[in-house]
Amino acid sequence: MSLPPRKGRPTQVDIARRAGVSQATVSLVISGGAVSDQVAESTRQAVLAAAAELGYTANVAARRLRGKRNHLLGVYTFEPVFPVDQRDFYYPFLVGVEETTAALGYDLLLFSSVTSAADRSIYAGGVNRLRIADGCVLLGRNVRRDELAALVREDFPFVFLGRRELPDGELSYVAADYVTATSDMVTTLAGYGHERILYLRAIEDTEPTLDREAGYRQGLAAAGLAVDESLIQALADPAELTAEHLEHWIGRYGATAVLIEPTEDTRLTTALDAIAATARIRFPHDCSVALLGDPPTWSPDQRDWTRFSLPRIEMGREAARMLIDLLEDRQDAPRHRSLPCSFVPGDSIGPAPSAGPS
Amino acid sequence: MSLPPRKGRPTQVDIARRAGVSQATVSLVISGGAVSDQVAESTRQAVLAAAAELGYTANVAARRLRGKRNHLLGVYTFEPVFPVDQRDFYYPFLVGVEETTAALGYDLLLFSSVTSAADRSIYAGGVNRLRIADGCVLLGRNVRRDELAALVREDFPFVFLGRRELPDGELSYVAADYVTATSDMVTTLAGYGHERILYLRAIEDTEPTLDREAGYRQGLAAAGLAVDESLIQALADPAELTAEHLEHWIGRYGATAVLIEPTEDTRLTTALDAIAATARIRFPHDCSVALLGDPPTWSPDQRDWTRFSLPRIEMGREAARMLIDLLEDRQDAPRHRSLPCSFVPGDSIGPAPSAGPS
DNA sequence: AGTTGATCTTAATACGTATTAATAAACTCG
DNA sequence: CGAGTTTATTAATACGTATTAAGATCAACT
Numbered sequence: 103m104s105l106p107p108r109k110g111r112p113t114q115v116d117i118a119r120r121a122g123v124s125q126a127t128v129s130l131v132i133s134g135g136a137v138s139d140q141v142a143e144s145t146r147q148a149v150l151a152a153a154a155e156l157g158y159t160a161n162v163a164a165r166r167l168r169g170k171r172n173h174l175l176g177v178y179t180f181e182p183v184f185p186v187d188q189r190d191f192y193y194p195f196l197v198g199v200e201e202t203t204a205a206l207g208y209d210l211l212l213f214s215s216v217t218s219a220a221d222r223s224i225y226a227g228g229v230n231r232l233r234i235a236d237g238c239v240l241l242g243r244n245v246r247r248d249e250l251a252a253l254v255r256e257d258f259p260f261v262f263l264g265r266r267e268l269p270d271g272e273l274s275y276v277a278a279d280y281v282t283a284t285s286d287m288v289t290t291l292a293g294y295g296h297e298r299i300l301y302l303r304a305i306e307d308t309e310p311t312l313d314r315e316a317g318y319r320q321g322l323a324a325a326g327l328a329v330d331e332s333l334i335q336a337l338a339d340p341a342e343l344t345a346e347h348l349e350h351w352i353g354r355y356g357a358t359a360v361l362i363e364p365t366e367d368t369r370l371t372t373a374l375d376a377i378a379a380t381a382r383i384r385f386p387h388d389c390s391v392a393l394l395g396d397p398p399t400w401s402p403d404q405r406d407w408t409r410f411s412l413p414r415i416e417m418g419r420e421a422a423r424m425l426i427d428l429l430e431d432r433q434d435a436p437r438h439r440s441l442p443c444s445f446v447p448g449d450s451i452g453p454a455p456s457a458g459p460s
Numbered sequence: 461m462s463l464p465p466r467k468g469r470p471t472q473v474d475i476a477r478r479a480g481v482s483q484a485t486v487s488l489v490i491s492g493g494a495v496s497d498q499v500a501e502s503t504r505q506a507v508l509a510a511a512a513e514l515g516y517t518a519n520v521a522a523r524r525l526r527g528k529r530n531h532l533l534g535v536y537t538f539e540p541v542f543p544v545d546q547r548d549f550y551y552p553f554l555v556g557v558e559e560t561t562a563a564l565g566y567d568l569l570l571f572s573s574v575t576s577a578a579d580r581s582i583y584a585g586g587v588n589r590l591r592i593a594d595g596c597v598l599l600g601r602n603v604r605r606d607e608l609a610a611l612v613r614e615d616f617p618f619v620f621l622g623r624r625e626l627p628d629g630e631l632s633y634v635a636a637d638y639v640t641a642t643s644d645m646v647t648t649l650a651g652y653g654h655e656r657i658l659y660l661r662a663i664e665d666t667e668p669t670l671d672r673e674a675g676y677r678q679g680l681a682a683a684g685l686a687v688d689e690s691l692i693q694a695l696a697d698p699a700e701l702t703a704e705h706l707e708h709w710i711g712r713y714g715a716t717a718v719l720i721e722p723t724e725d726t727r728l729t730t731a732l733d734a735i736a737a738t739a740r741i742r743f744p745h746d747c748s749v750a751l752l753g754d755p756p757t758w759s760p761d762q763r764d765w766t767r768f769s770l771p772r773i774e775m776g777r778e779a780a781r782m783l784i785d786l787l788e789d790r791q792d793a794p795r796h797r798s799l800p801c802s803f804v805p806g807d808s809i810g811p812a813p814s815a816g817p818s
Numbered sequence: 819a820g821t822t823g824a825t826c827t828t829a830a831t832a833c834g835t836a837t838t839a840a841t842a843a844a845c846t847c848g
Numbered sequence: 849c850g851a852g853t854t855t856a857t858t859a860a861t862a863c864g865t866a867t868t869a870a871g872a873t874c875a876a877c878t
Contacts, residue, residue, distance in 0.1 A: 161833090209569060209570060211567055
């Protein structure tokens, strides 16, 4: 009896030898191409038997080289996903992606990078590792647009989690509807009688920020309020948000409510807690506060800020679905999808303080 | 002037043509092998220039095919769901595996499709899908030994997270040292004056259970206490643990302390909380309680049970390291490694109640 | 000039698969 | 029974890279 070839993983050649046929025949049987049904039933059985005995699995790299798929979906993040600490903004996306990926019969490939968050690159080492997967879900705030553009150019199938636009090429994404969510928040505040609503935005002009600003303006317009540009302030580092700052804005500009864009880390909520601790400003008595997104981690002892919450798991699911649609040619790129955020009442907004300045 | 070859992505051949050298030279320059410095500086520059102009990036598939390694580490779990939920018992293992995998230049392949399929077998469809990866880390309590044996037979490189033994073949694993941890726990209790220590074990004879039992006996022996077999009780379903049961064991067998093997779900801690809620037995006043492992989720409102804790993240790291060692031929299989557990004092043990039975 | 080295470049090959074109075998039919 | 037809199999090739052994060019030295 011929011993199984004991070196490394079995290949089609090994199967062929064992079944007494050619490699080509093995390929026909296994990958079932168009000519596949021409092969005799007896040989088919022989090949399958030999393959099973050897524990054969097709080599991913070889198939990819040949231009074939492997039912592998990649996930790449521009920031680390797996949090050792509990501050995991990106984690729920991964859960959603995994869930759908598994349900649709794909396996999930996590592209984690050795390099620190700063110089994280898809093309590290002059290679695009992502291509070993059939397609990829990308996420992260600090996206390198040049690399996104490069991916589009080499038309690698991918879906971005979050809205991203490129000057030249178009890409597919699944985003949270920040515009509507922010607008609704403004409407809610207006309903409470607020007319001077401060909006603290991130300093960079990324899409999530731009969308929130658009929503802010839209909400004001809907409420019949004029936009005062001095009520839109950029915050480079949320940690710099102090009671003094806030008092300044309240006193000088007459703000009665503030909308803040949270960061993925704990800086913002820490700063807010610090302000609340001074007892110089009470939320919502002196000033209503609403977060335009999720604070990084919900921990039980954390204040229940009024906010809206991204459907992160559902976004992950949708991204995986969309990507698989693209891969299986049910849809042409690019596709865009926005999912609604949910309103979390919380306890940090309330009626506007009576107009008279003390 | 020669136009850039307008078909798909540029390859080394394209670069070669443009720079007027051979593909081999291009490869030497780009991938900088051992012979790389023999290439003349002028040609090197020419090649690099051409590469830059064409926007060349190496093809991963080709590289990996050539390198005979996919640089993929798999993770497979015998549990019904993939531990992608943060609160899952197995999640920290995944974190550790991911971390080391990335650090050593591999990517992580989650076999979620295999896990979620109806016939959840490694060999679903007659093929061993795990072979996609270069090697695999396996997890889970309810192991299918036949499949493990099959993997060993095909000598597929894998490492099990947790001690597992097979009748015939040997396999590599990274385990928690349950024997020492349990023994130490017994020693601690003995130090508190306990002489009748009840051990509630899982009903199945899996290695983790066997190890704990061995540790229990070893600890008693070290403390100079005899083993009373009637103090070793199997618990099919932890939910069946009631105040009545416990009172029975305390009253009838004179137990003053109890060691319990936790399950991965919340059944045990729920049952214990229920008992505590009846106020018929107070821990540790009436009876000391220690868990032989981690309760599934640490939530802040949960009682701080005395227990030992597995170094799950570190185990994950070690498993990945071991597997990569095996893959890169630095080590022969099988390898075994046990990591020490850490003692968590908690508040559920105390001095033995005075001997007199009320 | 002829031999030996040193330096640089390239032809050839293997990695494992999928596919096309070609071949061999068996079968049909006039 | 040979020509044509169908059916089953395989030889040959391409995918893009890395590497080894061999070739070419030129300098140096007997």
